[in-house]
Amino acid sequence: MKAIFTKDEYVRYVEQKAPKSKVMKNILRAFLVGGVICAGGQLITNWLKARGVPAENAANLTALILVCVGALFTGLNIYDEIGRFAGAGSIVPITGFANSIVSPAMEFRSEGFITGVGARMFVIAGPVLVYGISASVIAGIIYYLLRF
Amino acid sequence: MNNIFVSILSAFITGGIICAIGQILIDRTKLTPARILVLFVTSGVVLTALGIYQRLVDIGGAGATVPLTGFGYSLAKGAFKDVEQYGLLGAFTGGVKATAGGITAAVFFGYLVSVAFKPKPKS
């Protein structure tokens, strides 16, 4: 094999031969589904506000409801179908965060409630919390130093 | 009525664009979903700190707060708010405090659902 390709040449050859993702189609689908989920969120927020919930709480409550819906759709074996169609359109919204918590937990239930469900819940979502929270602490410290 | 329609439309467009950016990253860079989520939440924190994300929230509403960048926005905004109130301690309490509802809901509903349902292969 080395006679005709070096490793680098082979990797490049494969890249050129491999079927490509249909990028435009995928982007359009992600835009539509992501947009619909967010519009749904706005709808919930508007409804809550109309019922007299203060703006801050309305946003929090919206997140809570969407997380609940995302978790439920995952359990009903629907979210993965949406994800197959929408890609980032259903990964990026907070419903996708719920999906990333529920899906490994469901999968590893056969390993028990503690080491299976409990531990595996955060296989994907764990890093999000680690980096999100750490970044917010750093941002907070910088803000503190700039202010005082 | 008109206002409501505009707010939903701008949420749709803002959220759609943020998700489309995620899709470009997946297709072009082969980033896994876990990396996309981390990247988005961290970007949300950074953009909020730079004062950019607040403007996006003002325009897009839920379109900016529902994507994971919005989670980063809540974390950073909460940290800043608590820093103003409690000083340096706030950097450690504000972020999680502001997002406690979402995180707790994810853990609690996540647990309930994963105990109640079974995974099925895609056929």
Next chain:
Amino acid sequence: MAEKRIGRQTIKIQNPVRIVSAAGIVGPKEGQGPLRHYFDEIIEDELWGEKSWEKAESKLQRETFAKALNKAGMSTGEVDYVIAGDLLNQCIASNFGLRESMIPFFGVFGACSTMAESMSLGSMIIDGGFADNVACLTSSHFCAAEKQFRFPLELGSQRPPTSQWTVTGSGCVMLSNKGTGPCITHVTTGKIIDMGIKDANNMGSAMAPAAADTIIGHFYDTGIAPESYDLIITGDLGRLGKNICDELLRRQGLEISDRYNDCGAMIFDMERQDIHCGGSGCGCSAVVLAGFIYQKMQKGELKNVLFVATGALLSPTSTQQGESIPCIAHAVSIRI
């Protein structure tokens, strides 16, 4: 050189080693594919009455072995060795599936090349006079493999266009020095080949150079003319890998396109079944061999087959550490 060794990678089997029976059981998706009529049983759902995917895969091996044993008209006491392996960590599908068999057992790991690896070793054991009957089997399970190597089933992620679908299924062949059935005549053992592909969602491309290397080694060592085979079949390169392997061979002066196929490219309906580049997994080549190829040989529709099972020797750890994928291909030559 050892008397049965005819080249760097190849041995010639001198005493007859026959495949006296073969059995294959597959999952529901494979049961909707174009080869569905060649399988002994199609299970209705991936759990098959068990509590976990892993247990279901063990049951696949247990039942497939029982079918092959039954077809050969043998009792477990007549089988001298079982050689088996699978994709799960520590090969638990084989270890647990065969723990009640009470037959001397060799566990092997060759990733998806396991079927050809176990048949290679089984042929040598029989030819060497160490056994009369040896069972060779392997399995893979879509859900168990996804869980171990990729993402949870319910995670809403997209599969890239180069990805392949792990076959749910188990295949078993019974080798014997007596009886009737196609003979194993040559064994060409592959070398570990790594051409630097790092994408675990593009296994076909990673494995293609290993397949091409073993095929060329086989013809170089044996001096057999490629035209004497009706079918040269690789294990689970899929549509893309098959294409690349074919081109690699052509560039090295070996033209086999008219008699070359790939189990991974055959087992599913590419247009209807949404499996991107094709099937993969230990079970893929095993069920195609035990079903399609074996039955065609029994009927005389295929006379000489070169079976080249391909394996990607990676682990989730090596992928996370950014390693490229070492691959292997083992070939057995089967004639009636």
